[in-house]
Structures are given as C-alpha cells and as structure tokens.
Amino acid sequence: MHIKKLLFVFLILASCSTKKTELLWGNPLDQIGSQSSPKAIDINQDGVLDIVIGAGRNEYQSSDKGVIALDGKTGEILWQHESIDQVYGSATLLDITGDGIQDVFIGGRSNQFYAINGSNGENIWKWNYTYEHDSKLKYAKYNFHNAVLVPDQTNDQLEDLLVVCGGNSKADPNSKNNRFSGLLMLLNSKNGEVIAVDTMPDGLESYMPPLFIKDNQSIIFGTGGETINGKLYQTTLSALKAGDISKAKVLTEDSSGHGFIAPCVAVDLNMDGVLDIAAISHGSNMYAIDGKTSKTLWHTNIPETESSNGFAVGFFNEDKTPDLFTFVSKGVWPQSTGSVQILLDGKTGKKIYSNSLGCTGFSSPVVYDLNHDGVDEAIISINEYDCAAGFTSNSKLDISTRLLAIDFRNNRIQTIDQQQRFKNIFSTPYIGDMDDDGYLDIVHCQYFCPNSILLSFMGMKVKRISTSIKMRNDVKWGAYMGSDGSGVFR
DSSP states (O other): OOHHHHHHHHHHHTTTOOSOOEEEEOOEEETOBOSSOOEEEOSSOSSSOEEEEEOBSSTTOOEEEEEEEEOTTTOOEEEEEEESSOOOSOOEEEOOSSSSSOEEEEEETTTEEEEEOTTTOOEEEEOOOOOTTOTTGGGTTSOBOOOEEEOOSSSSSSOEEEEEEOOOTTSOTTOOTTOOOOEEEEEOTTTOOEEEEEEOTTOOOOOSOOEEETTTTEEEEEOOOSSSOEEEEEEEHHHHHTTOOTTOEEEEEEOSSOOOOSOOEEEOSSSSSSOEEEEEOTTOEEEEEOTTTOOEEEEEEOTTEEOOOOOEEEOOSSSSSOEEEEEEEEEETTEEEEEEEEEEOTTTOOEEEEEOOSBOOOOOOEEEOTTOSSSOEEEEEEEESOGGGOTTOOSOOOOEEEEEEEETTTTEEEEEEEEETEEOSSOOOEEEOSSSSSEEEEEEEEEEOSSSOTTOOOEEEEEEEEEEEEOSSOOSBOSTTSTTSSOBOO
C-alpha cells in the first residue's frame, strides 16, 4: 500500500485541507472472499461506524465467516456468522431487538437469508425451507437477493422486508431447463414469517433486488437473466400483500435474450416532483420511465456490451437534473473482454462521458463532490489484466486492482489505491464520515488473486482510508444501492 500516493492524490482534490490522507487499517482475512459490499453501523457504540459485509469461501462451500463485522477503528473482527455458501447480498439494517444497535438482514446462495443480531453476531432467525408442497413457496429454495425495507405490515411497530428469491445456479446458460419462477416476498422482520408471496407474472427467474417507492407504495421488480429475456414490472404493496401480482404493469422489456438483473433506481429526472425509474437491462438497454405516466422518457443502448451493474446517481454536469453513471462489459457473458464506463445525461439519456478502464467487473460506483466545485465525482473500482483473455480465462493473469476517482468536469482520473495480485470483481466501495470528524472516509475491498481464477476466493482485505476531503454535504450515493440501501435518490 502506497501511503504517499494516497496523500498526493487527495492533496490535489482538497488542497486547502491540513488533514493528511492515510490508510487507517487493511487487515488480511485468510481463505475467504466476497461478492458483497460493505455497509456501516456502529456496533460497539464507540462513536465510530463499523463495517458489515457478506463473505464466504468458494461456491457451495461452508464457512465460519459467512458474514463478518469489522471494528471501524482497527479493522479487527468484532463478530462473525457462519454460512453454508457464499453470502453475496449486502446488509439491510434495522433494529429489531430494541437495543439501539441496527441488526443485519442479509442473504445469498443456496437458500440463505439471515437476521443477525448487530451487537454480537448471533442468529435471530434464518429462512427455513419447509414448503415442498406449497404452490408458490416451493420455489423459495434458491438464492436470496438484497432486501429493502417497507412500512410495518404486522402492527409490531417495525418495518418489514421486501425481498426476491430466485435463480437456480446449476441451470445451464442459454437453456430454459431447470429454471423456475422467482418469488416476490414480504417477510416479517421480527421473526422471518411470510406475510405474503407471489410468483413472477411471466413465470421467469428473477435476480434484481426490488425497489420500493414510499410516495405511491409501488414496487419495481424485474425478471430474466444473462441469457433469458425479461421484463421490468410495477406493482403495489397492497397487491403483493393480497398475494396476487399477476396484473403488474409492464414498464419495459428486453427481448434480445437478456433480462433485468441490476437494481434500478428511483430519481426525479424530468423535474416534475415525482420519482421516475431508471433501469438497465443485462443487454445494456438503459431506460428512464416517467413516474406519473409510466411512459418511456428516453432509451439508450450501448451496442455489443452487457451489464450487471447498477446506476449511481449524482450531479455530473452543470444542470440541476441528476445524471446516471454505470459500467457495462464488452463481449458476451461469460466471455466478457473489457469494461466501459458510461455517464448519461439524466434529462436526455444522451451519453456525455465514456471510457474503457480496466477489464470486466461488477462493482458499482459511489458519488461525492470531492473537490467542492459543485459537480460530483465518481469513485470506482477497476481490475487491470489482459482483458482479451476473457473473464473465464485459464491462462496466467498478471492482475492488479485500482480504486479511482473520476473528475468529469476536468476529464481527470486519479488513483486512490492500487494493489498488485489482487482483484475486486463485485464489491462496491463505501464512503461517508465514519468517525464524525467532518472528513470523508473510504472503505473498499481487495481480493487475493495469485493465478487466473477470477471467481475463486483465496483471501481478502477490507481497507479504511481516512481522507483530507472535508464534508460539506451529506453523501447521498455512498454505498451499494445508495447510502441508505433503498435505491431511492432524493
């Protein structure tokens, strides 16, 4: 780790600051890795936010470190929770024990979904599959994706959980065999009981984390996969609670052999005071849907690319309309051969920035105005190796991972951190003020990669960088699906 490089970069970004940028911790964690993203919570009540992240060993392997909590001051493990497979979801946070510490809801492969006591890592409840003969819940035996909070449905004064379960990881690509309907589920946060459930209206698999919009009590969800057509739907919380989403409205669809996998976002793009929907299909079809009329405001396609990456939202140009930044991958899954960064004007959908940095990766950007010029910058994680070798290459790869800041106004890219023989394929960074000192902190992940197997878990580092960036405004998009994990930008 090159501390001098970190200091140099952030002195450029915040030259008026006297605080130095430094790596506070980056402790190695052996034998595990992660496809999850860090979330911040004060577990030990010391006034410094701690980090919770899903983890695990290789696919279909159990681990005593399926979910871990790291001390925000030191990086030491505060607690760990076992798992039967990789926990790739990111934490949804809600205090259900009444101790003033947020508890952790998180899921992943092999039918895992846990409610974990945030203070000590003990299991509160977990999903228990006993529904072989239920016409709908018989499909609730696959992967659990990110959950979002919805208003209390059980009169226990606690918000409840909206989550999608679906996707058979053992189904063959480009085949419809052994593929089953995804489920949209409403779970009691206190005990995990099913409040309501229904299958997807088109009977297709589903991977996309749902989006809940409080303003009109609507739910946005998607179907399809990397090689299966899919649709983007809108239903209501009341329809789901009644157990029937068959009449959900189709907002748009991708008929090019791709579904909707990445989370969509709710953001007002036409400045009418109503949240619109911005979505991207796996076929790199990008849509803005009017929140009032459900009509398409604009549609943009990035040819010969695919995307499993969600949008980050920020103000990246001179107007007052939020804009959208994401990654797409060159080539066809799983033989992806590169990465393209795309910035769209939120008002028109026109591409206003494009670059080809690094090879394929599925982490999402985070956003803040780092240099206080009124225009946001993006922080992204990229991997550098011989992209032409492909994502599933068996050849020896000379790989490194870099954390970058992109200044769109000045067309400048700066390295924050760099590590040889490490990768970051999936994890979105976290940014925020962890110790309430008025300066921005960055937490990001790096995964040991001494050979060519990009998807293997062989050890990891979670790093906290304390920067010289003074906090003048709250961070709105500082984690996966936004700072609060809801996917809503206000």
